[in-house]
Amino acid sequence: xxxxxxxxxxxxxxxxxxxxxxxxxxxxxxxxxxxxxxxxxxxxxxxxxxxxxxxxxxxxxxxxxxxxxxxxxxxxxxxxxxxxxxxxxxxxxxxxxxxxxxxxxxxxxxxxxxxxxxxxxxxxxxxxxxxxxxxxxxxxxxxxxxxxxxxxxxxxxxxxxxxxxxxxxxxxxxxxxxxxxxxxxxxxxxxxxxxxxxxxxxxxxxxxxxxxxxxxxxxxxxxxxxxxxxxxxxxxxxxxxxxxxxxxxxxxxxx
Amino acid sequence: xxxxxxxxxxxxxxxxxxxxxxxxxxxxxxxxxxxxxxxxxxxxxxxxxxxxxxxxxxxxxxxxxxxxxxxxxxxxxxxxxxxxxxxxxxxxxxxxxxxxxxxxxxxxxxxxxxxxxxxxxxxxxxxxxxxxxxxxxxxxxxxxxxxxxxxxxxxxxxxxxxxxxxxxxxxxxxxxxxxxxxxxxxxxxxxxxxxxxxxxxxxxxxxxxxxxxxxxxxxxxxxxxxxxxxxxxxxxxxxxxxxxxxxxxxxxxxx
DNA sequence: ATTTTTTTGTTTGATTATGATTATATGTGA
DNA sequence: TCACATATAATCATAATCAAACAAAAAAAT
Numbered sequence: 155x156x157x158x159x160x161x162x163x164x165x166x167x168x169x170x171x172x173x174x175x176x177x178x179x180x181x182x183x184x185x186x187x188x189x190x191x192x193x194x195x196x197x198x199x200x201x202x203x204x205x206x207x208x209x210x211x212x213x214x215x216x217x218x219x220x221x222x223x224x225x226x227x228x229x230x231x232x233x234x235x236x237x238x239x240x241x242x243x244x245x246x247x248x249x250x251x252x253x254x255x256x257x258x259x260x261x262x263x264x265x266x267x268x269x270x271x272x273x274x275x276x277x278x279x280x281x282x283x284x285x286x287x288x289x290x291x292x293x294x295x296x297x298x299x300x301x302x303x304x305x306x307x308x309x310x311x312x313x314x315x316x317x318x319x320x321x322x323x324x325x326x327x328x329x330x331x332x333x334x335x336x337x338x339x340x341x342x343x344x345x346x347x348x349x350x351x352x353x354x355x356x357x358x359x360x361x362x363x364x365x366x367x368x369x370x371x372x373x374x375x376x377x378x379x380x381x382x383x384x385x386x387x388x389x390x391x392x393x394x395x396x397x398x399x400x401x402x403x404x405x406x407x408x409x
Numbered sequence: 410x411x412x413x414x415x416x417x418x419x420x421x422x423x424x425x426x427x428x429x430x431x432x433x434x435x436x437x438x439x440x441x442x443x444x445x446x447x448x449x450x451x452x453x454x455x456x457x458x459x460x461x462x463x464x465x466x467x468x469x470x471x472x473x474x475x476x477x478x479x480x481x482x483x484x485x486x487x488x489x490x491x492x493x494x495x496x497x498x499x500x501x502x503x504x505x506x507x508x509x510x511x512x513x514x515x516x517x518x519x520x521x522x523x524x525x526x527x528x529x530x531x532x533x534x535x536x537x538x539x540x541x542x543x544x545x546x547x548x549x550x551x552x553x554x555x556x557x558x559x560x561x562x563x564x565x566x567x568x569x570x571x572x573x574x575x576x577x578x579x580x581x582x583x584x585x586x587x588x589x590x591x592x593x594x595x596x597x598x599x600x601x602x603x604x605x606x607x608x609x610x611x612x613x614x615x616x617x618x619x620x621x622x623x624x625x626x627x628x629x630x631x632x633x634x635x636x637x638x639x640x641x642x643x644x645x646x647x648x649x650x651x652x653x654x655x656x657x658x659x660x661x662x663x664x
Numbered sequence: 665a666t667t668t669t670t671t672t673g674t675t676t677g678a679t680t681a682t683g684a685t686t687a688t689a690t691g692t693g694a
Numbered sequence: 695t696c697a698c699a700t701a702t703a704a705t706c707a708t709a710a711t712c713a714a715a716c717a718a719a720a721a722a723a724t
Contacts, residue, residue, distance in 0.1 A: 157671080171547050175411045176711075186673050191712070207680065208411035208711070282544065282552055285537035289562045297537055297564060299554020299572055307544045309552060317554055412681080431701080441683045446702070462690065462701065670721065679712065689702065694695100 160185070161193055168203060168212045175209035235365045235388055238407040240264045243327055243361055243386050246405075249273040251324035254353050255288075257281035257308030258329030260363045269293050278321060280309040280349060303345075310345040318352040326357035328383070332371035333364050335397035338380050340373035347375040354378055361386050361405075370394040410528055415440070416448060420457060421525040423467045425496050430464035438528060439504040490620045490643055491515045493662040495522060498582055498616055498641050501660075504528040506579035509608050510543075512536035512563030513584030515618045524548050533576060535564040535604060558600075565600040573607040581612035583638070587626035588619050590652035593635050595628035602630040609633055616641050616660075625649040 160183055167174050167182070179190045194210045197203040203210045240263035247253060247268065255261050255268075255277050265284060268275055269291035277288050280298040288295040298317050300309040328350050332340040339362060341347050354360045360383035369387060381401040388407045398404060415438055422429050422437070434445045449465045452458040458465040495518035502508060502523065510516050510532050520539060523530055524546035534540050535553040543550040553572050555564040583605050587595040594617060596602050609615045615638035624642060636656040643662045653659060 172417075173411060173414050175414075187711085188674080188713095189672060192672085206411060206413050209413075211413055282537045282540035285557055286541050286562055289537065289557045289559050292559055294559075295557045297552060297554055297557055299552055299564075299569075302540055302544045302550045302552055304544050304547055304549075307541055309554075314554075442701085443684080443703095444682060447681085666724080668721100668723070670719100672717100672719070674715105674717080676715085677713095679710105681710070682708080683706105684708095685704100685706080687702100687704085689700105691700075692698080694697085 155183070157193070161197060164190075164193055164197065164210075165202060165212075168210065173206075173209060173211040178209070236260045236363075237263045239363050239365060239386055239388055240267060242405050242407040243363055244268060244271055246359075246361060246384075247272045247275060247325060249275065252276040252278065252322070254318075254321075254323045254326035254328075254357060255279040255281070255284055256326070256328040256350065256353070257284065257306050260329045260365065261327055262287070264327060264363075265291065265293075278323065280314060281307055282309070283307045306346075308346070308349075310343075310349050312348075315348055315352045318349070318356055321356055323353070323357040324359070326353050326360045328353065328360065328362050330362050330364050330368060330377065332373040333362065333369050333380065333385060333387075333398065334372055334394060335380055335401060337372045337376065339377040339383065340371075341375055341377060342373045344375050347377045350377045354382055360384065363387075369398075410438075412448070414528075416452060418526055418528065419445075419448060419452065419465075423458060423465065425522060425526070426500070428461070428464060428466045433464070433500075436503055437526070488514075488518075491618075492518045494618050494620060494641055494643055495519045497660050497662040498618055499523060499526060501614075501616060501639075502527050502530060502580060504530065507531040507533065507577070509573075509576075509578045509581040509583075509612060510534040510536070510539055511581070511583040511605065511608070512539065512561050513618075515584045515620065516582050517542070519582060519618075520546065520548075533578065535569060536562055537564070538562045561601075563601070563604075565598075565604050567603075570603055570607045573604070573611055576611055578608070578612040579614070581608050581615045583608065583615065583617050585617050585619050585623060585632065587628040588617065588624055588635065588640060588642075588653065589627055589649060590635060590656060592627045592631065594632040594638065595626075596630055596632060597628045599630050602632045605632045609637055615639065618642075624653075 163183060164179060176187050176190045180187045194203060194205050198205050202213055204213045236259060239260060244264055244267035249272055253275060255264060257280055262284060265287050276294040278296045279285050282297065282302055285295050285297040298309045298314045300311050300314045303310055330339050331342060362383040363386050366388055369392060380398050384403045384405060385398060386405045418438060419434060431442050431445045435442045449458060449460050453460050456468055459468045491514060494515060499519055499522035504527055508530060510519060512535055517539060520542050531549040532543050533551045537552065537557055540550050540552040553564045553569045555566050555569045558565055585594050586597060617638040618641050621643055624647060635653055639658045639660060640653060641660045650659065
């Protein structure tokens with residue numbers, strides 16, 4: 155892990171929680187307390203955090219900056235990208251089917267489309283956010299039980315995998331962090347990978363939703379080979395995509 | 410937990426409650442009374458609280474600042490009613506405990522209080538809405554899995570009851586539709602009643618949150634006798650309440 | 665491949681925070 | 695008022711945290 159990456163993670167946590175202790179950060183980022191202190195000293199020199207005994211708090215000015223940024227990020231261009239991908243995915247679903255909807259922002263875009271377009275669909279999901287939205291839109295929904303991962307609001311873990319293995323889906327719609335013809339479908343989290351893998355095994359047909367930034371990216375853990383799922387993306391002009399197309403069906407959204 | 414974090418929690422509690430005792434804060438935040446006194450001395454030097462014998466109250470100027478914020482948060486009158494009930498309930502929770510939070514709008518009011526005031530609490534819930542909100546506020550949360558009832562966004566059913574039976578809670582906080590000394594705790598839905606009953610069996614202490622309109626009301630299905638739970642309400646002047654008080658503890662919120 | 669630079673973890677002593685103890689002060693009820 | 699219980703302040707020992715210096719490891723440059 156590179157320094158700037160660690161700094162970003164520290165700021166991200168601070169942004170979410172206002173304050174963080176050295177020991178907490180040390181355990182979370184798998185580095186020594188001394189390194190965390192150096193990081194915090196650096197960030198303090200940049201005016202981004204204020205150090206206190208035991209840890210650090212977000213500096214006043216940075217806190218206000220962040221607030222504006224996150225508001226802007228909510229309406230980012232990425233969002234439009236994800237919406238058109240979700241549209242293509244929604245067209246695959248037939249009325250009356252039972253589908254699995256993975257946690258994530260891309261799959262979230264599928265929710266209003268499913269509610270409006272597909273009659274009598276039943277949705278199983280590991281995201282408490284998705285479950286709440288779907289229920290609000292009167293879509294039959296089942297949630298996987300277990301501990302909720304705070305970063306993504308998704309339920310993961312061995313218990314969740316066991317529940318998945320007792321279910322059968324007509325289709326699954328999964329988010330992914332990296333797709334290449336060689337490395338396959340990859341994510342940074344082992345637990346999440348295990349979850350996705352379990353879902354794919356129980357589903358008649360799988361769809362991976364990935365915007366252009368994911369194509370050609372490789373992450374830590376492999377979920378599955380590319381040919382195990384249909385790729386839904388908005389990428390149009392890249393050699394990597396051609397290599398993937400030799401292994402599996404690719405649905406490209408035009409926008 | 411770092412000092413500033415504790416200071417914030419003390420202020421958050423005072424903001425909700427106007428005053429707090431040293432022993433109360435000590436138990437809640439899992440530190441010695443001596444540390445709480447030092448904290449209060451610090452906060453007094455900063456002009457944020459005024460110390461009194463046994464504890465502290467919000468300082469005048471800080472209280473007026475806060476007042477403007479609470480005006481913004483003000484919603485419907487019923488909501489205000491539920492909020493003060495939730496305040497009393499939140500004060501029952503000690504740091505580090507595992508609690509069950511029932512689905513419902515009254516219990517929803519507990520969520521921000523838990524997040525702000527109680528450190529290291531773990532919340533188990535059958536509401537996907539609650540789970541999402543809690544996770545957003547960085548509270549450790551576990552969700553019961555199963556079909557989501559569309560009307561309430563709550564997970565119910567025999568499978569959910571089975572999951573509950575494998576867990577143990579320090580405290581449970583339940584919504585209810587009717588409370589009388591004779592008919593006990595009642596709701597209109599059999600599945601929900603079974604769920605609440607299962608939770609009460611697994612919890613060391615149970616709290617039923619019921620606003621004035623629920624006192625004296627009788628619904629279709631009985632969940633339990635009144636004496637199985639502490640009643641938290643805002644009702645003050647009714648004979649029914651006196652009859653209930655003979656059977657169980659009643660916490661009345663003053664507002 | 666070797667040197668240089670950067671980054672990291674460890675050690676040390678100093679600083680700070682915490683909890684226990686004790687003596688004093690405050691509030692409460694007879 | 696007096697006794698009694700509880701709260702507080704002050705003190706101390708212990709534990710946690712910190713900063714600085716150093717050594718080891720990793721990365722970059724030669």
